[in-house]
Amino acid sequence: MERRKVDILCVQExxxxxxxxxxxxxGFKLFYYGVDSKRNGVGVVLKEEFVRNVLEVKRVSDRVMSLMLEIEGVMLNVVSGYAPQVGCELEEKERFWSELDEVMESIPTGERVVIGADFNGHVGEGNTGYEEVMGKFGVKERNLEGQMVVEAWKCLGEAAVEFLASLFNRVLESERMPEEWRRSVLVPIFKNKGxxxxxxNYRGIKLMSHTMKLWERVVEARLRKVVEICEQQYGFMPRKxxxxxxxxxxxxxxxxxDGQRELHCVFVDLEKEYDRVPREELWYCMRKSGVAEKYVRVVxxxxxxxxxxxxxxxxxxEEFNVEVGLHQGSALSPFLFAIVMDQLSEEVRQESPWTMMFADDIVICSESREQVEENLxxxxxxxxRRGMKVTxxxxxxxxxxxxxxxxxxRLQGEEVKKVQEFKYLGSTVQSNGECGKEVKKRVQAGWNGWRKVSGVLCDQKISARIKGKVYRTVVRPAMLYGLETVSLRKRQESELEVAELKMLRFSLGVTxxxxxxNEYIRGTAHVGRLGDKVREARLRWFGHVQRRExxxxxxxxxxxxxxxxxQRGRPKRRYMDxxxxDMKLVGASVEDAEDRDRWREMIRCGNP
Known part of the structure; x- marks a missing residue:
């Protein structure tokens, strides 16, 4: 303090x-308060010449204390605080903030206040490269170039709502948004293939102003009220x-x-779909979809x-202009792309399931090869002809x-690659209608997820209960994805469960x-049988389908x-089989699915 010429210092712990x-x-004196010699404790260090200026000392707790000084006729309140760190009880954290609030409210208006506290805020592992922005605005996170402000808006509550409403109304009336919103940072993200x-093999994602994304959400909500997207579009649509x-x-x-009839499917891939959308085509499609001219100008x-x-x-x-395509990472772009695809496919699409789209993932089906080739x-x-390109x-x-x-x-004389399996929306479909390859993919996806969190799952210092919770949160969803749409054989169920038990044994350090x-392994990690969860997911989805129109x-x-x-011989296993x-096992019937709450209660396996 003497070397740095500090006269007043707040200390913690x-x-x-x-x-x-x-x-x-x-020449320094410490005013302190503590109830335990092993933890906590706060204090204020004063230079000796200021000690006689102390009028009052409030020792509230071993985490909050304050001093009142009179210096040259000015009342100065110095508050020292030490917030509970991660791992402390919620009650202790709430008590600290309550005590700090009481101290602040007791200080008369007009008096000066200095707070020196360790608030135990978590802003990341380091600040290299972020020295100018770390800790200024974000909540528990680094505020990347001042853009991470959504958490701050949430903390402001009603005041934020009123301010944002006023801001968005001005933007809507003037049809001009702030210049800062026009700037973005493009980050290449590896697709994990190739x-x-x-x-x-990289996808560019734009980091944009978070306040602008809130504005985009408002515009999107209003566009959805007037634009009707075709039934064949399943991407970014409500209830799909x-x-x-x-x-x-x-x-x-x-x-x-089962009917021994041919079905021809073509899976169409578009090249750089978001980046290739011509802007003029976007404005045209919006107007044709019934969007008011004012909102066209806003977009x-x-x-x-x-x-x-x-x-x-x-x-x-260096900074450069972006003059074509939609913004990657924008909250509004998915719906704008759906509008474009809806208009471009208006004359060529057929009813579902002969044509199905999920954003740019298109599948065309037909009973004849000639017809599917013509449709393609x-x-x-x-x-x-409208600026897009088929890969x-x-x-x-x-x-x-x-x-x-x-x-x-063939497509324009060029032979289209013929496959026996295809990964459609993350789920592998096979030409023979089976799901054996998909089961192997789910096992692989589970191991990939397990490796990502193996540092936690294999740490001997972490309890088995926490490991089980991490496993259920990260690994199991990857293994269950899409399995509600297939009917597994006993051997395939066993294949999934064997992989799961290997992961759990690795995590618990046993062989x-x-x-x-196995029952003890599952009980220790609080993880139920994967086969039961697959059955529950399949019945839950079936009930959802039965309740739909x-x-x-x-x-x-x-x-x-x-x-x-x-065909003759042993019949292939079907979904309804x-x-x-499953329904026989849980004692349910198709009619029970009409009552959602009762159906959920009947199919719930009870395992975590």
Whole structure:
């Protein structure tokens, strides 16, 4: 203090028991308070010449104390605080803030206040490169270039709502947004597939102003009220998800397999779909969809004079203008893209399930190869004449129940790659209608998730209960994804459970040589059987389908009956075979699914 010429210093974690004032040498005196010599304790160090100016000392607790001084006729209140750290009880944290509030409220208006406290705020592992912004605005996180302010808006409550409403009204009336919102940072994100050194295997995500994203949400909500998107679009639509599209495609393939009829599917891939959307085409599609001209101009202003920089491991580029495509990372872009796809496909799409779209993921189905080839060419023409481009190398063709000599599909004379399996919306579908490859993919996805958190799961200092919670949160959802749409065989269920038990044994540090039963492993980690969770997810999804309206694609697929006979021999396992077995096991019927609460109670397996 003497070297740095500090006259008043607030200190925390003194760990001195008692409430005294003690001279600490070099002309300084410490006023402190503590109740335990092993933890906490706060104090204020004063230069000796200011000690006689002390009028009052308030020792509230071993975490809060204050001093009142009169210096040259000015009342100065010095508050020292020490907030509870991570791991402390919630009651202790609330008590600290309550005590601090009481001290602050007791200080008369007009008197000066200085707070010196360790608030134990967590802002990241380090501040290298963030010295100018760390700790200024964010809540528990680093405030990257002043953009991470959503948490701050939440903390401000009603005051934030009133301010944002006023700001957004001004933007709407003037049709001009703040210039700072036009700047963004483009960060390349690896797609986790292909060559890591190839730029084509990276997706650019824009880091934009968070307040602008709130404004985009307001605009999106108003656009959704006036724009009606076609039923074939499953991406970013209310009451629709990837599961709807995956389920419809799987049941369609199952029906054609059982009827011994061919089904031809083409999975269309668009090249750089977000980056290729022409701006003029976007304005045209918005107007054609019935968007008011004022909101068209508001969206146009969002894209006017937009500038960005690219940030990568070796540094940052110069700022440049972005004059084509939609903003990656924007809250409004997904719905704008849905509007564009809705208008571009208006003349070529067929009803579901013959045409299904999830944003830019398009699947075209038909009973004949010639028809699906013709439909593919019509789609190509409709998209490419408006600025989009079909990727020939990634567009793939699959035939269900294929007969000899059925041939392949061509696009502008170029043969489309023919496959026996395809990863559609994260779930692998096979031309034979089976799900064996998907089970192996789920096991692989589970191991990938396990490796990401293996530092926690394999740490001997962490309890088995916490490990089980991390496993259920991170690993199990990856293994369960999409399995509610398939009917697993006993062998496939066993394959999933074997993989799960290997992960749990690794996490708990035991092997089969320890001769510990599986039931004990699951009980220690508080993890139930994966087969039970698969059955619960499958029945939950079936109940959801049964409660939907009759026009819903899932209901229509289940109710569809195709002409034809199943092949001789042992019949292939169907989705409803698994559902009937599941319902028999839990004592439920199809009629029970109409009551959601009762259905959930009946199918719940009870395991965590």
């Amino acid at each position: 003194t760990r001195w028991k008692g409430s005294k004032a003690r001279s600490i040498g070099a 060559d890591v050194q190839s730029c084509s 998800s990837t599961t709807d599209a995956i389920f419809a495609l799987r049941i369609l393939m199952e029906k054609y397999r 146009q202003d969002m894209y006017e004079r937009s500038r960005t920089v690219v940030r990568c491991a070796v540094g940052q580029t 060419e019509r789609w190509r023409f409709a998209l490419e 020939r190398s990634k567009t793939e063709y699959m035939c269900v129940n294929e007969r000899e000599g059925s041939g392949t599909v 089969r040589l320890d001769r510990i039963r 009759s026009e819903y694609i899932g209901r229509r697929m289940l109710d569809t009956e195709l002409p034809g006979r199943r 698994g559902i009937n077995e």
